[in-house]
């Protein structure tokens with residue numbers, strides 16, 4: 062019988078069945094369930110497949126590359142902005158190539174349901190000159206993942222699978238197949254392959270260039286790029302990934318009269334695109350995310366006006382696709398029978414009742430006179446909601462770790478008090494290096510680590526920071542006299558205000574760890590954390 | 600046969616239990632399913648919805664088009680109305696009457712109820728109370744599912760079997776309580792509709 066799986070779960074099962082020996086990932090919506098599925102999978106446990114969370118996306122991808130170096134298959138998973146963090150290794154491992162199959166899964170978030178931007182990872186794939194796969198449904202998420210590992214080993218390159226929120230987080234029945242055995246350890250044939258000193262890198266880069274026509278040829282004949290003939294050639298339609306479903310939804314039983322080129326593998330197949338150009342009056346490009354294909358096949362001066370899509374305004378320039386905006390591009394009328402009644406109020410997300418971040422913000426908001434000029438540099442996590450009413454506590458929020466480094470730059474510029482508020486997991490993800498920078502110059506600033514002993518925003522995964530923060534800060538060189546721990550509870554409000562006020566007046570780096578477990582954690586986890594914290598203090 | 604259902608509520612209210620029962624029953628009946636859900640930021644007390652689509656033919660889109668939902672089942676009265684643009688003409692509305700109060704300005708309850716009742720095909724139910732009276736306040740969602748079940752293309756047996764399958768690991772008592780909740784939902788829907796006809 063079919064299994065009812067999220068796109069993410071289908072992909073994860075595909076990876077297990079492709080014989081991976083490990084998944085390396087840092088959580089991030091909408092990618093998180095891929096790794097969680099493997100963590101919970103009985104068979105993955107039996108097979109000893111590595112699945113613990115990594116500290117960030119860069120460490121994750123590098124570990125996956127290490128496993129590939131040893132000849133085994135590995136998977137690395139992240140959300141779109143996570144690939145920015147891992148971009149260094151990502152760009153370089155396309156030059157070195159891989160040994161055991163290595164698949165990079167990146168989940169994009171068009172419409173920014175849970176993200177800072179809607180960047181399109183296909184550009185990264187093209188940038189690195191590696192094959193990109195983009196499943197259109199749950200079954201393909203499973204099948205394409207197995208296929209991705211074959212492709213990776215065939216070309217000796219990492220392969221990028223691009224997911225989008227709606228596919229990641231939607232369920233359908235999926236038929237699964239046989240499981241391939243894991244690879245044995247087998248070191249690279251060419252001992253120089255993973256040594257990217259310039260003299261080796263130049264040769265390897267040439268190999269990457271030389272293999273491009275083979276990748277192109279493979280894509281031309283891929284079963285994942287399908288051209289369907291049509292009776293009405295006033296339009297030829299190119300769909301990428303999930304866009305295919307939204308297109309077909311507009312026709313009874315998917316009987317689309319136009320020729321359709323369904324793309325799930327890149328490089329973009331030239332022959333099929335050429336066929337559409339030769340036989341159709343206009344080419345409508347439907348793709349979730351940026352106008353990636355559209356830009357590639359449009360003429361620069363836009364003189365022939367043949368290609369239409371997001372760039373021409375026929376499809377909205379931003380935000381995710383859906384059956385309705387695609388229907389509109391096809392000339393169908395969307396009939397909205399009812400509007401949302403005026404009585405309905407907005408309901409934005411908010412911090413849980415009893416959340417420790419709340420008590421911290423209450424303290425930071427009431428520091429009084431001396432804090433009138435304070436600027437608070439926030440970061441990514443549940444506490445980002447402190448930017449909204451009723452708190453309005455945070456002035457900036459850009460990318461993971463930026464709270465500490467932006468506070469430093471602002472302090473250098475003369476802003477005082479400069480306060481950084483960062484979560485425990487974000488701190489170990491990419492706050493530690495920034496703190497070292499501030500310590501080196503003894504910059505006048507205060508770093509508050511809001512430590513809830515969890516990666517809460519993404520579903521309360523275990524944080525690498527738990528029980529380690531005091532020692533990490535000491536190790537980085539924070540003056541122990543200005544390394545303080547407080548408990549964010551309403552009954553402690555006055556003493557917490559005093560503590561923070563003292564530290565913002567200190568003429569150097571101070572760190573305050575605001576420590577109380579996330580209320581969503583199970584009792585078992587909370588007890589475990591208590592134990593960890595006791596060890597840390599002793 | 601094709602049916603589109605929107606499930607609505609507030610992050611943390613557990614609308615996905617309803618989805619899981621429908622999905623399980625549909626899968627066992629050899630139907631095609633797509634069910635999108637919300638993970639991430641909105642789960643922290645924000646508005647959440649799930650699109651459930653069932654058909655004997657292929658289901659393409661994971662999202663229901665505007666004006667194509669056969670019913671909206673909501674575990675919160677204001678959240679029900681948020682998705683009205685998706686509802687078909689004369690589509691079914693089923694909601695619990697208890698508000699989830701986590702925003703500064705919540706509409707006046709009476710006005711909200713009047714708006715809901717202005718749709719002839721609507722069921723405004725105190726499902727929380729029904730579930731509580733049965734001795735399992737956590738079965739509120741299943742009461743609502745029971746109330747909507749007469750318009751689902753799934754047999755009562757298949758839905759009841761799905762409830763058994765899903766709650767099995769929690770013990771026999773929980774299974775029984777949820778089956779009772781399902782039946783109580785069916786009863787109350789019958790009662791309300793019979794009064795409406797009169």
Ligand SMILES: Cc1ncc(C[n+]2csc(CCOP(=O)(O)OP(=O)(O)O)c2C)c(N)n1
Nearest residue numbers: 089143441442443484485486487515517518
């Ligand atoms: C580069 C990057 N990776 C992952 C994410 C997804 N993400 C958003 S918040 C968050 C959790 C941060 O945890 P923590 O700092 O401990 O804060 P908490 O949510 O626990 O309050 C993660 C992983 C992201 N936005 N950017």
Ligand code: SF4
Nearest residue numbers: 413416443517579580
């Ligand atoms: S999940 Fe935890 S950290 Fe996030 S808002 Fe709720 S209590 Fe706070």
